[in-house]
Amino acid sequence: MTLFATFRLALRALQRNKLRSILTMLGIVIGVGAVVAMVGIGNGAKAQVEAQIATLGQNMILVFPGSVSSGGVHSGSGGAGTLKLEDAKAIEAEVADVVAVSPGCRTNAQVGYGNQNWSTSISGESPDYFEIRQWTLVSGASFNEQDLRAAAKVAVIGQTVAKQLFGEEEPIGQIIRVKNVPFQVVGLLKAKGTSVMGSDQDDVVVVPYTTAQKRLIGSTLLRMISVQCSGEDRTNAVVQGITDLLRQRHRIGQDRENDFMVRSQQEIAEMATATSKVLRMLLGAIASVSLVVGGIGIMNIMLVSVTERTREIGIRIAIGAHGVDIMSQFLIESVTLSSLGGIIGILIGLGTSSLLSRFAGWPTLTSPDAIIVAFLFSAAVGVFFGLYPARKAAALDPIDALRYE
């Protein structure tokens, strides 16, 4: 019997029991729909995290002070005042493939303009910081090396700060007060949005680190050193170079732990995506379980169908059908059932994810690969769970089958 004729036969058999076919398909529909929707949501979340990571900067490596133990008491990480300006200068001078370095210090302060005030984070950085973070200005200009040397009282402000203090007013050239020190606003940063960790990156005032240390913090200890390396493939070498250099400078013995941490952008990205990866795997596992359950439903109905049609099978074999003919008849029936369920499931999954992104605001991203895989998988479920009933049908003895009531 030709494949086309067998396929037509299968479609007719399924049409005959419409309700039953639909109910059987439902398992696969729900399974595939869940997989497609889950993958869409998972990919959307991943893409969002990746976009946020891209806002971190380009080929960036961050150095933080580590924990230190003195007299058996561990300070928390970042608690140690181990990073000094000299460390940053040494990294810039001695580690190969380093393009730019910005020593960073941080403090929180109340910032005032006119009768407005806003509590925000003050970063002391070098002019290279904006290049390292790939952060452009919408107006004004960044402070320069001269401002740095002179510890000039100039500030570059983020969008959130600008909105809070100035509203619609033009901030460039205005004087703001930080801890009662007047700063002139020289630049306005472009909006960067939420960071991977969920904080508002635009809620910031960036000043030269020299000014910050002298006027605002009164300490030369660094909270972070931002480093840019020459290329993504150099990242590991630079991380290693910084580690070796700082261990040497801090005189850390062979068997002692680092009193600082070096994190590349990739590591930060991996940390950020790890949770969403676990979540996606979990959702995928649940969806697969429902696919398997759907497959068992198909097997069940196919077994019922084989029993019901014992006589028909007997007639077909008596008239000259080979075992293969009977087997392919039932196999194509179950594959048709499961693939049809797969197609409907894909449509429902796509619909669900677009509804979620429209009404719940979740970012979703459906890839054609996921759809193809979902379809092939549903067809494979049909083959796998249809095989046993089909073989059972093909193995029937025509004499018994014809006598079956």
Add this chain to the structure above:
Amino acid sequence: MTPVLQLEDVWKTYSSGDVQVHAVRGVSLTVARGEFVAIMGSSGSGKSTMMNILGCLDRPTKGTYLLDGVDVSTLDRDQRADIRNQKIGFVFQGFNLLTRTSAVENVELPMMYARDPIPPKEMRKRSMEALEMVGLANRYDHHPNQLSGGQQQRVAIARALVNRPALILADEPTGNLDSRTSIEIMEVFQNLNDSGITIAMVTHEVDIARFNKRQIVMRDGLVRSDELVADRLNAKHEREHLPALPEPPAA
């Protein structure tokens, strides 16, 4: 000319547990082309087993069986399926048509399983011819549940004919029919036989066997008698002279 059926010392033994049941105990038989044979016997005589062996649905335990010159006693499952498809047309007691499938599609079924694919147009043409031969061409698109028992059996006969087999094998073809319809069916068989088709049928109805040319009576797995029918009935003549059945009085 090779005989259509040639059986030599055919045995069929079933073993259930320790008990061995000899359903057929050494039957030798030859049926030539153009014969119209009735195989008779009470239940337990081995006639059903004979039928299954003749129909290549079962294999003899011992002995050789040549169907149209081909030794089928050694063939495997799929080879026997091909032999059934090409050389045998089955007619069953219960008609065994596919439900919810039109008459013409039922007749096409054996051609669907032919090893050399037949184009759909050719299939339809041959089915219509076969339906014509049993006088049902005008009902080709009816489904079995829209046909009477006699008409269903005619569709089954058309299905048996369509691959132009060497032998039509009928298992109690009139068993589910009333006497008038039975005679009509026997008329169809007689017409087919007159056109040269070999027919073997199993029946336990003595008056039905009288339409055949030859009667073989089986008992206890053996052939008891094998003789030509002396006072053979003509189905057409019988049908025309049936007494009219009383009609219910008009209300």
